[in-house]
Amino acid sequence: xxxxxxxxxxxxxxxxxxxxxxxxxxxxxxxxxxxxxxxxxxxxxxxxxxxxxxxxxxxx
Numbered sequence: 001x002x003x004x005x006x007x008x009x010x011x012x013x014x015x016x017x018x019x020x021x022x023x024x025x026x027x028x029x030x031x032x033x034x035x036x037x038x039x040x041x042x043x044x045x046x047x048x049x050x051x052x053x054x055x056x057x058x059x060x
Contacts, residue, residue, distance in 0.1 A: 004030045005034070006033075008040065014031045015045055018048075
């Protein structure tokens with residue numbers, strides 16, 4: 001069974017992986033649960049999303 005409660009290090013790793021590939025359903029769920037509980041990681045997630053959008057814009 002997948003681990004649904006992850007720590008910040010695991011959340012950051014999943015955020016990084018999500019930039020390059022689609023996460024498995026249970027990884028997305030674990031990340032979503034963690035981001036709801038952790039303000040710091042939510043900020044990191046927003047930064048990852050911003051950087052991802054900026055990188056896609058540079059590819060044009």
